[in-house]
Amino acid sequence: MDVFGGMSARIQRERLQAEGVGSNEQALRFLNQDYEALKQESLESGRLFEDPSFPAQPQSLGFKELAPHSSKTRGVTWKRPTELTENPQFIVGGATRTDICQGALGDCWLLAAIGSLTLNDRLLHRVVPHGQSFTDDYAGIFHFQFWQFGDWVDVVIDDRLPVKEGELMFVHSAEGSEFWSALLEKAYAKLNGSYEALSGGSTTEGFEDFTGGVSEMYELRSAPKDLHRIIAKALDRGSLLGCSIDITSAFDMEAITFKKLVKGHAYSVTALKEVSFRGNREQLIRIRNPWGQVEWTGAWSDNSSEWNSIDPNEKEEMNAKMEDGEFWMSFQEFKRQFSRLEICNLTPDALSEDTLSFWNTIKFEGGWRRGSTAGGCRNHPNTFWINPQYKITLLEEDDDPEDNEEACSFLVALMQKDRRRYRKQGQDMHTIGFAIYEFRGCQSVHLKKDFFLRHSSCARSETFINLREVSTRLRLPPGEYLIVPSTFEPGKEADFVLRVFTEKQSETQSVTFSLFVFLHFADRDLTTDGFSLEACRCMVALMDKDGSARLGILEFQILWNKIRKWLGIFRQFDLDKSGTMSSYEMRLALESGGFKLNNKLNQVLVARYAEKEMIDFDNFICCLVKLEAMFRTFQQLDRDGSGAIELNLSEVRNADFSVSAQTC
Numbered sequence: 001m002d003v004f005g006g007m008s009a010r011i012q013r014e015r016l017q018a019e020g021v022g023s024n025e026q027a028l029r030f031l032n033q034d035y036e037a038l039k040q041e042s043l044e045s046g047r048l049f050e051d052p053s054f055p056a057q058p059q060s061l062g063f064k065e066l067a068p069h070s071s072k073t074r075g076v077t078w079k080r081p082t083e084l085t086e087n088p089q090f091i092v093g094g095a096t097r098t099d100i101c102q103g104a105l106g107d108c109w110l111l112a113a114i115g116s117l118t119l120n121d122r123l124l125h126r127v128v129p130h131g132q133s134f135t136d137d138y139a140g141i142f143h144f145q146f147w148q149f150g151d152w153v154d155v156v157i158d159d160r161l162p163v164k165e166g167e168l169m170f171v172h173s174a175e176g177s178e179f180w181s182a183l184l185e186k187a188y189a190k191l192n193g194s195y196e197a198l199s200g201g202s203t204t205e206g207f208e209d210f211t212g213g214v215s216e217m218y219e220l221r222s223a224p225k226d227l228h229r230i231i232a233k234a235l236d237r238g239s240l241l242g243c244s245i246d247i248t249s250a251f252d253m254e255a256i257t258f259k260k261l262v263k264g265h266a267y268s269v270t271a272l273k274e275v276s277f278r279g280n281r282e283q284l285i286r287i288r289n290p291w292g293q294v295e296w297t298g299a300w301s302d303n304s305s306e307w308n309s310i311d312p313n314e315k316e317e318m319n320a321k322m323e324d325g326e327f328w329m330s331f332q333e334f335k336r337q338f339s340r341l342e343i344c345n346l347t348p349d350a351l352s353e354d355t356l357s358f359w360n361t362i363k364f365e366g367g368w369r370r371g372s373t374a375g376g377c378r379n380h381p382n383t384f385w386i387n388p389q390y391k392i393t394l395l396e397e398d399d400d401p402e403d404n405e406e407a408c409s410f411l412v413a414l415m416q417k418d419r420r421r422y423r424k425q426g427q428d429m430h431t432i433g434f435a436i437y438e439f440r441g442c443q444s445v446h447l448k449k450d451f452f453l454r455h456s457s458c459a460r461s462e463t464f465i466n467l468r469e470v471s472t473r474l475r476l477p478p479g480e481y482l483i484v485p486s487t488f489e490p491g492k493e494a495d496f497v498l499r500v501f502t503e504k505q506s507e508t509q510s511v512t513f514s515l516f517v518f519l520h521f522a523d524r525d526l527t528t529d530g531f532s533l534e535a536c537r538c539m540v541a542l543m544d545k546d547g548s549a550r551l552g553i554l555e556f557q558i559l560w561n562k563i564r565k566w567l568g569i570f571r572q573f574d575l576d577k578s579g580t581m582s583s584y585e586m587r588l589a590l591e592s593g594g595f596k597l598n599n600k601l602n603q604v605l606v607a608r609y610a611e612k613e614m615i616d617f618d619n620f621i622c623c624l625v626k627l628e629a630m631f632r633t634f635q636q637l638d639r640d641g642s643g644a645i646e647l648n649l650s651e652v653r654n655a656d657f658s659v660s661a662q663t664c
Contacts (some may be wrong), residue, residue, distance in 0.1 A: 113206025
């Protein structure tokens with residue numbers, strides 16, 4: 001279901017985005033709550049803010065293990081920081097890793113992402129706005145900003161936090177008087193529906209919601225040959241890089257190896273360097289442990305003998321700006337010791353002005369709907385073709401002097417929307433992925449079943465998986481390509497965002513079933529909110545002669561002339577110019593449109609298309625489209641022009657099919 005209530009609303013949204021609405025500087029108000037207005041209202045009333053949209057009640061905690069009346073929530077109270085300590089602080093001396101201690105919630109993935117934020121003050125304060133405290137104009141209200149599926153949203157909360165046996169249940173600071181991380185976790189829980197909705201996830205999900213970037217993950221045991229180049233380019237672009245060592249059991253969590261690496265712990269990658277070492281070139285990588293102190297003790301560690309064999313000036317330069325917890329190791333040793341590398345590629349708006357290069361970003365929004373656009377993966381050839389299709393044109397190959405191959409690097413990321421919110425209803429992530437096809441042809445053509453039976457994909461997501469996002473880095477020659485995102489099984493419904501990050505400029509085009517062009521022009525002419533998706537489907541069905549679910553130029557011109565005629569009729573009989581018609585005005589309008597109906601049929605139409613006895617333009621169009629299709633079907637069957645028809649069983653079936661296929 002389109003949350004913006006119709007395709008013209010989507011166009012309006014695109015206009016707002018072009019004006020900066022939904023950016024970090026002009027974040028959308030989550031649940032339409034205005035932080036400044038609510039804070040001022042609380043200050044003037046002298047009452048601390050209480051958030052009605054995320055109340056201090058059991059349902060905000062969860063729905064299963066943290067459900068109301070469960071053992072884990074028994075005895076929980078909600079207290080403000082001012083009730084928990086004499087001198088609560090929002091942030092003291094800058095945000096650090098020790099501000100983030102995990103509580104009784106399985107959201108370590110989120111805490112690792114928050115921890116990475118503390119390493120970059122600029123990124124942190126995009127999420128945690130400046131100027132919040134428990135002293136200056138304190139009103140019990142705070143706000144945070146998160147990236148959600150293409151837009152930044154501003155989330156308002158009160159500061160009542162869940163407490164059990166006198167202690168905060170969830171995230172807290174090590175020393176107990178600093179509360180920015182606990183309040184950030186609460187805002188993120190509100191965004192996702194409850195605290196329990198945050199249980200289980202990937203650090204990359206947090207990376208993306210805190211930066212608006214796109215993430216990719218590499219298993220170091222099977223890393224690509226050009227991993228060093230990938231990391232180097234990511235560092236040049238200001239990307240966030242994290243690495244970790246897998247655990248094999250709960251006893252392994254934060255266990256320290258004999259060379260002082262911590263299992264199940266999130267490290268950061270901060271630099272690459274190549275040095276001359278004993279007559280050879282040695283690739284080194286710099287890692288940071290946010291804990292500090294606990295550092296690698298193997299080759300190239302702080303006091304290892306390897307440093308005595310390189311140029312002293314180079315050694316001094318490489319170690320001059322090292323922080324506590326940072327260490328160097330050889331790149332090959334890094335791939336042996338660590339299990340996984342995660343990269344969050346930032347969008348240009350998140351990068352500092354001195355960043356030398358950045359990805360170009362493209363975004364599509366779409367949805368899978370049962371029976372129309374939810375075709376499943378390539379294993380289902382009869383329905384795969386109905387999935388949404390998006391065309392990209394890769395224009396320029398990479399600038400890489402070490403690479404003789406003419407290829408364009410790009411990253412495709414498919415993200416399903418709002419799935420955490422559906423956990424209360426017993427739903428979770430769908431299994432998703434995508435395939436890419438080389439395709440030269442008209443940009444507005446939606447390719448049919450035959451194309452996919454004859455052509456193999458030239459690239460695809462590495463796997464179909466039930467994560468919020470599937471992303472894959474690819475290299476293809478310059479050319480035109482079609483991306484087909486899908487769920488693994490047909491009939492699975494969800495909204496999604498498809499993002500493509502390219503090293504060079506590219507061109508894009510959506511080729512899904514749509515009336516985008518038509519609606520763009522219609523929106524200029526109408527003063528209403530525009531046509532709903534239902535009305536659009538009705539209009540396409542009326543004019544679609546070949547069952548392709550799209551209109552040719554001639555069909556579109558005929559439909560356009562009909563719409564202009566019906567718009568004139570609507571305006572003529574909307575006597576009070578309210579944008580709606582009464583049932584009496586509608587009857588006159590239908591007669592003017594050439595449909596003379598008896599009382600009973602008029603009553604049926606009013607019951608079907610009126611809302612509180614008033615008919616808006618959208619419903620008026622749906623009604624006219626249905627009437628025209630029914631009248632046309634009747635006239636085709638009234639072969640002798642008598643005004644009456646007789647049908648055998650076969651004709652009844654055909655007539656029913658004709659009417660139902662062309663009406664909504």
